[in-house]
Amino acid sequence: MKKTLFLGLCLCASVSIKAQSFIGFLTDNYSGVNSVISNPANIVDSRFKTDIHLAGASALGGNDYYSTDLDKLLDSDFDFDRDGTKSPKEKNYGFGNVDVFGPAFMFNLNEKSSIAVFTRARAFVNVNEINGDTFDNFENDLDTSNDFFINEGDIFATTHAWAEIGVSYARVILNNDTNFLKGGITLKYLQGLGNSYAYGRNVLIDYDADGTLLPGGNRTGSIDTQGEVAYGYSNNVKEDFEDLKLQSGATGIGVDFGVVYEWRPEIDSYKIKDSKGKTYLPKDVNKYKLKFGLSITDLGAISYDESTEEVYDITNAIGEDDFNNFDDFDDKLENLYTLVRSGGTSKAVLPSALHLTADWNINNYFYVNLNTDLSLVSKTKENANQVANMLSLTPRFERKWFSFYSPISLQQYSGFQWGAGFRAGPLYVGSGSVLSVLLSNDSKAADVYAGLKIPVYQSRLKDKDGDGVLDKVDDCPEEAGPEENFGCPWPDTDGDTVLDKDDQCPEEAGPVENNGCPWPDTDGDTILDKDDQCPEEAGPVENKGCPWPDTDGDSILDKDDNCPNEAGTVANNGCPEVKVTQEVQKTLNEYAKTILFDSGKATIKKSSFEVLDDIVKILNEYPKAAFKIEGHTDSSGSNAFNLKLSDARANAVKTHLISKGINAVRLSSIGHGEEKPIATNKTKTGREQNRRVEINLIKE
Structure with missing residues (x-):
C-alpha cells in the first residue's frame, strides 16, 4: 500500500489539478451562495432574496512537468510517454483540487445582514520540489540500462480529502452612500476523509548500472542513497482506497473571513423617495462603479487521532536485485533502510490563501474583474496543502438570468490559461482553461466545472400604472401621475384646466394666462384689469379703462379740447377766445x-x-x-x-x-x-x- 501511496502522489503531480475552484463563475455578482468560497462578505447586499444550491463540482488540472494535446489525451490509445512532452527540472511541482459544493442556501436576515449554510467535500494534492529525473526513473521501476545520479534535496507530497459544513454570516459595516463596506466570516466544521503525506530531506540517489558483482562473475546495478524519508497516513487509508471508511477522531475547525468595499459615486441616481421623504434603493441592481475585496480562506487544520508516521534513514548501498526483491515501497523501506522513529501524524493543514479582487462596473451590463490568489502556506511545510498562486483578468457580460465570462489567467507553474463559462438561471458551466486547451498543442492545465441551483432573485421594483414612479414610493400605484406628486395625478378642483399645483385660485375657475384665477375689475368700470390701463381708476372702454384727462382744467376733456394745455371756452372748443386787434x-x-x-x-x-x-x-x-x-x-x-x-x-x-x-x-x-x-x-x-x-x- 505504501508504494501505491508514494507513487500515487508522484503520479498526481504529472496530471494534477490546480488549487482554485469555479474560475470565472465566482466573479459573477449572481454566483450567490457559491461566493462564500472566495469571500463570505459577498452574501450580504446581494442580488438574491435567497439562493438554494443543489449540487456542483469543480475539477482542475495542471502542472509544470508534463504537457500534451487534448486530442491525444482523448484518444483511446493515448500513451503517457509517447503522446506528451516531459519537462523535468531540478524542482517540479504538482498541485490539485477537486471541489464538490453540495446542498447549500443563503438568505437575508434583514437589509444589513445575511447568513449562509453550505456543505462541501474537497480533495487536495500537492507535490513540491520533486526532481523530474527522480520521477522519470521511478515511474516504471528503475531503468537499468544507464547510470544516473539525482540530488533530490527536499521533497514534499501531500494528499488530503475532507468534508465541510459551514455557516457564514455577513453584514454591512459602513454605508454613507458613496462608500459602502461589508464584512463576513465563515466557521466550518471539518470532517477528515483521509490524509497521507511523504517528504524527504537531503535525499541523494546514485544508481550504478553495473556497480555490484554477483556470484558467477555477473554484474548488476547498485543504488546508493542518502537522506531521510518519512511518510504518514490516516489509518483509514492504510489499505486500498476502495476500502476507505470515515474515521472517528478526524475533525477540525476552519475559518474564512473577508471584507468588500464598494465605491458608489452615482448612488443618488439610484435613490427614490416616497411622499414622507423616506429613501429607497433598488436591491436588484449593482450600485458600485468599483468594488474591491480582500479575504483569507481555509485557516485551520484537521487532527487525525488514528494515524501513523514513520521516518527512515535511507543512507545505504543496495544491490538492484535486493531492491527488486520487494514489491511494495513500504517493504523496501522496512527491510532495506533504518526506521528512525514512528508515531502519529502531524495535523493536516488546510490550504490557507489570501484573495484580492477588484471589479469595474463599466455600464451595468459589462464588467472587468482582476483577481489574485496567494498561498499563505509554505511549500516546504509537512502535511500541508497549498493553492497555486494565480492572477486572472475576467471580462464578463452580466444580467439577472444570464452571464458570460472569459477568464484570462497566469497560473503558477502551468502558465497562461484562457477559459469561458456561462450562467443561465439555475445552471452554471465553465472552465478556466477550455480555450487555451483547444488552441494549444502543449497544454499543462485543464479544468471544468458545472452546477445546479435554485436562485430566487431580488425583485425588480414594479410600476403598475407605468408613470415612471415605482410602486414602492407611488402614493397612487393604480393611477398614473408625475414623480413630483409621488405618482398621483395633479387635481383640478375648479375644473378650469389649470392643475391645482399651478392654480393660484384652485377653488375658483380662471384662465390659464392668469394662473387659474378669474380676471378682476378693480375699478368697476367693466374693463378687466388685464385690459385696463388704469385698473384702479374707472374709465371708458374707448380710453382703455382710463378716465379722459382735462390737462388745462377748463372742464373740456382733452379728447374734445383743441387747446388741451391752455384753458379755453366751450364755444371755442377749449381754446381761449382771441380778439382781433x-x-x-x-x-x-x-x-x-x-x-x-x-x-x-x-x-x-x-x-x-x-x-x-x-x-x-x-x-x-x-x-x-x-x-x-x-x-x-x-x-x-x-x-x-x-x-x-x-x-x-x-x-x-x-x-x-x-x-x-x-x-x-x-x-x-x-x-x-x-x-x-x-x-x-x-x-x-x-x-x-x-x-x-x-x-x-x-x-x-
Missing part, C-alpha cells in the same frame, strides 16, 4: 391792398398768391372771427362797370381763401365800386390807392 386789422388790410389783378379783370395775379397765404395764416389764428372782403375801384370808367368789377374782385379773393381751408361761413364779400375813395382820383397816385381790397372784421 386794430393792429391785426391793419395788417390784414395792408396785405389786402397788395393783391393785384389782371387789368380790367377779376383774375388774381399769381404774384399775389404768397400774400394771400399770409392772410390765410392770420385768419386761422382767429377761427371764430368773421370777415367781410370789400372791393374798391377808382373813378375811371362808368360807375356801373366799376361796381361790378369791384364785386367780382372781392368774390375772387373770398373764393381763393375758402380754397385754402377758411370756413366759408366766416367770409362774405361785397363790391363798392368808386363810392368809397380814400384818396383823390385826380392824380395817378390817388387812383392807385383807391383801387384796393379790404378785409374787415365783422364780429368775434
